[in-house]
Amino acid sequence: MELIINHQRKFFGEAPASLEELMQLEAPGKSKGIAVAVNNQVVPKTQWPSTVLRDRDFILIITATQGG
Template sequence: MELTINHQSHFYDQLPSSLEGLMLLEFPEKTKGIAVAVNNQVIPKTAWSNTTLQHQDHILIISATQGG
């Protein structure tokens, strides 16, 4: 199964059961200050556990950074 994450292909024997599962698998240290869109639709963090993923979904992950 294939997902495109930030314009890079990632292959899985089996897709994570939810967006939350994907985030824990790929970015376990990133739990705050990130926004995620699946197929150009922003998914609120409260909906990550209920958001299922499909083969060839496009996921964009944006991390907030502090700057001046």
């Protein structure tokens, strides 16, 4: 499976079963301060487990940072 994550192509031999599984791979241990959009649609965190990813989906992950 090919996913485009933050404008970079990533290939997965075994596709993540859901957006939640992908986020465990991409941002392990982070659960707060993250916003995710799939194909330009923001996905609320409550819907991550039920959001199925498809080949060539465009995923944007934004993380909040502290400081200036």
